[in-house]
Amino acid sequence: MARVSPGALKAYIRDDYDAAAPGWEPFMGPYFRVPAERLVADLAPRRGDRCLDLACGSGLVARAFAVRAGAACVSACDFAPVQVREARGVLDAAGMPEIEVRVMDAERITYPPGSFERVGCGFGLNHFPRPLVALRGVLRVLSPGGRAGFTSWGSFSPSIRERFDERLLDLVPAVGESGAGFETALGRLSGRNGRPERIIELLARAGFVGVEHRSHRFAADYVNAPTFVDAMLARAERDLRQANLGDTERAEVREALVADLSRFGRHEFVVRRTFHTVIGRRAAG
Numbered sequence: 001m002a003r004v005s006p007g008a009l010k011a012y013i014r015d016d017y018d019a020a021a022p023g024w025e026p027f028m029g030p031y032f033r034v035p036a037e038r039l040v041a042d043l044a045p046r047r048g049d050r051c052l053d054l055a056c057g058s059g060l061v062a063r064a065f066a067v068r069a070g071a072a073c074v075s076a077c078d079f080a081p082v083q084v085r086e087a088r089g090v091l092d093a094a095g096m097p098e099i100e101v102r103v104m105d106a107e108r109i110t111y112p113p114g115s116f117e118r119v120g121c122g123f124g125l126n127h128f129p130r131p132l133v134a135l136r137g138v139l140r141v142l143s144p145g146g147r148a149g150f151t152s153w154g155s156f157s158p159s160i161r162e163r164f165d166e167r168l169l170d171l172v173p174a175v176g177e178s179g180a181g182f183e184t185a186l187g188r189l190s191g192r193n194g195r196p197e198r199i200i201e202l203l204a205r206a207g208f209v210g211v212e213h214r215s216h217r218f219a220a221d222y223v224n225a226p227t228f229v230d231a232m233l234a235r236a237e238r239d240l241r242q243a244n245l246g247d248t249e250r251a252e253v254r255e256a257l258v259a260d261l262s263r264f265g266r267h268e269f270v271v272r273r274t275f276h277t278v279i280g281r282r283a284a285g
């Protein structure tokens, strides 16, 4: 297989998150909220600290920062413009219009040096083809003594997710064809840069000090098959669009998935995961 260039891979990731953006908050929000709040708790910002949510998606980390530091001190950015627009809407609806949101590539951070006391990045680092470039940028925008933290996923419990993937591929074979080369490249990138030992190493290489790693557990309750299927379909939106399904076909695919997964017991819809936070500091002097 031809090698996927970092630029092409980033464009693929950006389009993927843009396609998923409208469904992200209702369906994926509950799943990502606990790690976002834990990351911010581990970063421990004080009232008035300037905070950045890097690769913000719908801005869950930004919201958690705002609760502790005050919304006026919080900025957020993501390289996917539709995600940024959605984040703006969600933050306004949450009564946090003061949070500033921008389109920005994490590998080209343009805030002035020393702009933030805290930077939080939820499940973003594993998507950056040049994580060291991003981390050096983060270090530059941190104030002396400031802290940055990154989350990554650990183990994942349920077989229900595998069953969903299998059935979706049976029903819409094009899902497996559209981004296969990119999915492999992204899988490799995430597999490598999502491991906490690797994140620790990258932070140290970028020049962070006092790097600390913590593991956490949580359970996200999707309650039943329809809720679970809707969440997973929102995530697969880009592939579904490329498969060119009409509304009726889409509805049929959804129905077939719900019927299939309804055979699973109630407890299977409680997705248990571990996740990691890795925190580093910019040296004080």
Ligand SMILES: C[S@@+](CC[C@H](N)C(=O)[O-])C[C@H]1O[C@@H](n2cnc3c(N)ncnc32)[C@H](O)[C@@H]1O
Binding pocket: 010, 013, 014, 017, 018, 032, 036, 054, 055, 056, 057, 058, 059, 060, 061, 077, 078, 079, 080, 083, 104, 105, 106, 107, 121, 122, 123, 124, 127, 128
């Ligand atoms: C798994 S989502 C997490 C979103 C959010 N941080 C959260 O925890 O809910 C990953 C996000 O990283 C963003 N992203 C990926 N690569 C990026 C890059 N190079 N620069 C900025 N954002 C990026 C995606 O657009 C997406 O919104």
